[in-house]
Amino acid sequence: MLPGFPSYHSNGYHSPSPLREPRNKRGRYSSRGRSSQMLSSYAFPLSQVQQSPADRTSSSKWEELDAAYFHSYSHLGIHEEMIKDHVRTETYRAAIQQHQNSISGKVVMDVGCGTGILSIFCALAGARKVYAVEASEIAVQANEVVKANNLSEKVIVLHEKIENVTIEEKVDVIISEWMGYMLLYESMLSSVILARDRWLKPGGLILPSHATLYMAPVTHSERYHESIDFWRNVYGIDMSVILPLAKQCAFEEPSIETISAENILSWPFVVKGIDCYTVTAQELESITTRYRFASMLRAPLHGFAFWFDVEFSDPATFPTHFNSFITSGSSTSTHLSTQRTNLANSNKKLLLSTAPEEEPTHWQQAIIYFYEPIEMTQDQIIEGSITLSRSMENPRFLNIHLEYSSGCRSFVKESILR
Numbered sequence: 001m002l003p004g005f006p007s008y009h010s011n012g013y014h015s016p017s018p019l020r021e022p023r024n025k026r027g028r029y030s031s032r033g034r035s036s037q038m039l040s041s042y043a044f045p046l047s048q049v050q051q052s053p054a055d056r057t058s059s060s061k062w063e064e065l066d067a068a069y070f071h072s073y074s075h076l077g078i079h080e081e082m083i084k085d086h087v088r089t090e091t092y093r094a095a096i097q098q099h100q101n102s103i104s105g106k107v108v109m110d111v112g113c114g115t116g117i118l119s120i121f122c123a124l125a126g127a128r129k130v131y132a133v134e135a136s137e138i139a140v141q142a143n144e145v146v147k148a149n150n151l152s153e154k155v156i157v158l159h160e161k162i163e164n165v166t167i168e169e170k171v172d173v174i175i176s177e178w179m180g181y182m183l184l185y186e187s188m189l190s191s192v193i194l195a196r197d198r199w200l201k202p203g204g205l206i207l208p209s210h211a212t213l214y215m216a217p218v219t220h221s222e223r224y225h226e227s228i229d230f231w232r233n234v235y236g237i238d239m240s241v242i243l244p245l246a247k248q249c250a251f252e253e254p255s256i257e258t259i260s261a262e263n264i265l266s267w268p269f270v271v272k273g274i275d276c277y278t279v280t281a282q283e284l285e286s287i288t289t290r291y292r293f294a295s296m297l298r299a300p301l302h303g304f305a306f307w308f309d310v311e312f313s314d315p316a317t318f319p320t321h322f323n324s325f326i327t328s329g330s331s332t333s334t335h336l337s338t339q340r341t342n343l344a345n346s347n348k349k350l351l352l353s354t355a356p357e358e359e360p361t362h363w364q365q366a367i368i369y370f371y372e373p374i375e376m377t378q379d380q381i382i383e384g385s386i387t388l389s390r391s392m393e394n395p396r397f398l399n400i401h402l403e404y405s406s407g408c409r410s411f412v413k414e415s416i417l418r
């Protein structure tokens with residue numbers, strides 16, 4: 001999901017910031033943790049909120065940020081990118097087919113329908129009515145697509161923010177593709193929570209039903225050489241005085257890029273498991289967890305990778321992998337992949353995974369690089385804590401506070417996914 005346009009560092013790696021300039025990447029905005037101020041502007045029409053002058057300034061700022069966010073989704077390019085991500089789109093379609101019994105003859109709400117693709121999949125699966133809600137201008141196109149496919153009787157496109165929609169009935173199913181980079185960037189899950197609390201019937205279905213954010217230590221010498229060591233010898237000229245700036249430019253912000261299983265130094269750790277049937281917006285304001293990894297290899301540690309998966313289950317079903325599994329033994333990432341896939345399959349659950357060992361998606365992985373690598377020996381421990389919270393700068397951005405220590409050295413890195 002990120003609308004937007006590319007903003008590239010000088011090194012060519014992508015840093016999400018759809019608010020700032022046009023780009024082709026889905027500029028998934030933001031943090032899914034949020035300030036109380038933002039929550040109120042989301043939850044109620046602004047006119048109903050009693051505001052101090054300071055609040056009014058904030059509100060108009062949030063409105064502007066929101067307008068920019070929805071503007072980025074009015075561009076067709078971002079929708080094309082998402083639809084062409086066949087891992088994403090086919091998994092949603094498979095989930096709709098798998099839950100056809102719960103959808104056929106029922107009322108569905110699609111939160112953020114974009115071009116209308118998921119709404120139409122639901123209509124084709126037999127939904128009696130689909131409320132396709134979309135705040136950006138792409139809603140106009142969605143409506144045309146619905147008409148052209150003779151589905152206007154069933155699919156009702158509402159060109160509005162979900163927060164402002166009025167419908168007179170409860171729904172049986174809520175579907176939404178809300179996930180941002182690092183899962184929580186873009187802060188769209190809170191809109192799904194609002195829709196769930198206002199309109200979902202007791203026992204209703206939410207697709208996806210569960211989400212899990214993972215982190216793992218990463219070694220990536222190639223990347224470090226390409227962006228940093230490059231300055232040591234530029235056409236025979238020693239430019240190493242530029243190194244501090246090069247590190248800042250390359251690694252200050254999280255980097256969205258595709259890595260492979262070979263880059264991962266240990267089993268992943270669950271940063272946050274989310275049950276979409278029960279999660280609250282407040283729970284997403286700030287997430288802190290402690291982690292501990294033992295390196296499986298002797299290798300330089302360059303930072304941490306983050307990725308997520310989502311699952312499509314009934315309300316009653318227990319999620320398959322909300323357990324934190326911490327480094328142990330010498331298992332490889334291939335084993336990890338097989339295990340996770342089997343876990344999902346054995347329970348007949350569909351998993352949309354953005355893990356490095358899986359087929360790449362447009363979400364790629366988010367990497368927080370250290371300014372200085374740490375030389376790890378096999379079984380050496382790296383531990384610390386990670387806090388993800390909504391940014392005050394823009395509630396769709398994600399503030400990341402990372403603490404890490406190995407041996408007797410400790411570090412803190414602050415960054416913003418913007």
Ligand SMILES: C[S@@+](CC[C@H](N)C(=O)[O-])C[C@H]1O[C@@H](n2cnc3c(N)ncnc32)[C@H](O)[C@@H]1O
Pocket residue numbers: 001002070073079082083111112113114115116117118133134135136138160161162163176177178179188191
């Ligand atoms: C990631 S896109 C998914 C589009 C489409 N469902 C798909 O799968 O291709 C998310 C869409 O949700 C819309 N959106 C985000 N927050 C919304 C809100 N609060 N109300 C209505 N639409 C919203 C965005 O404008 C964007 O078009």
